[in-house]
Amino acid sequence: MSLELALSDLAVEVAQEAGELARRRRAEGVHLAATKSSIADIVTEADREVEALIRARLLAARPDDGFLGEESAPDEGATGITWVVDPIDGTVNYAYGIPSYAVSIAAVRGSVVPGEWEALAGAVYGPAGGDLFHAARGHGAYLGDVRLSVTAETAAGALLATGFGYDPSTHDGDLATVRRVMTMARDLRRSGSAALDLAFVAAGRLDGYFERGLKPWDLAAGALLVAEAGGQVSLIDTDSARPMLIAGGTQVHDRLRGIVEEES
Structure with a gap:
């Protein structure tokens, strides 16, 4: 083995x-x-x-x-x-x-x-x-x-998930990101568990996921699930206090990343 x-x-x-x-x-x-x-x-x-x-x-x-x-x-x-x-x-x-x-x-x-x-x-x-x-x-x-396999196409719009940090001073920025991302979304979920959100992306229960400020233990297992299910995972703005994680099938991941990077 x-x-x-x-x-x-x-x-x-x-x-x-x-x-x-x-x-x-x-x-x-x-x-x-x-x-x-x-x-x-x-x-x-x-x-x-x-x-x-x-x-x-x-x-x-x-x-x-x-x-x-x-x-x-x-x-x-x-x-x-x-x-x-x-x-x-x-x-x-x-x-x-x-x-x-x-x-x-x-x-x-x-x-x-x-x-x-x-x-x-x-x-x-x-x-x-x-x-x-x-x-x-x-x-x-x-x-x-x-x-498992991530979703490949989202013609009707992507079912996305996200989360928000506990610091109230970050909420306006997170909500601004949501407003921009909703242009490509069918709908948005906010489950409260990053690990499950990533697992659901891997299983095709969600098309994509994005969130700022995750800790290593929030994403370590879930990010591998997505990658091994054929998806893409990126961590951007790594020099900031709240890096952004983006995960999904290639199409959704790339569109999400493009929207988020436009605002950076």
Whole structure:
């Protein structure tokens, strides 16, 4: 078995276990642990518990790998491979009982700066719906056992998704981008989980996705899913505090990128 497939199998196994823990804790009732960048940017006790489980499982299986998670201190490791983890992507949804949240686990090689790493494997698991998306570099992207492919044509307009940052000072700029992008859209979705949005692009449930200010753990697994499903992923404005991620089939990606770059 190739390294990529072995890493993907491990990501799938751990994501499923972590997702079931998150689902159980949601059923028991959510307890807020802290706020982060703003009062709207929350972390639950479950986020921390789920990340601790993921970290322990990965450490047991591959003790020399690095780790970069949303809720704990990073570890560079010694193998050149780093696990990039979001224990519960869509924490606000999770806290409110909205079933749009996911566990996201990716293995990357090289720098952990988005756009500078080589993603090797990833899994995105939505416990509420039981959707398990996974990919290995060079081996395709899958939902369970079904191979995924991005949409190729959007004659009636593209179904797009986006998200907004927690800092209110950024909202005007984000809404201005939405106004420009709507010229090519059939409609717009805002799910609250970047990992699921990217997985849905890979599965053809969405035609494209764009968002500023994502963190490495938000996009690591999902971007690989899109690429392995035949799509395109770009990270632009990387010198700014809020780079823009654009993902979709080639046609949608290129049109989205053109609109966004016009405003830069």
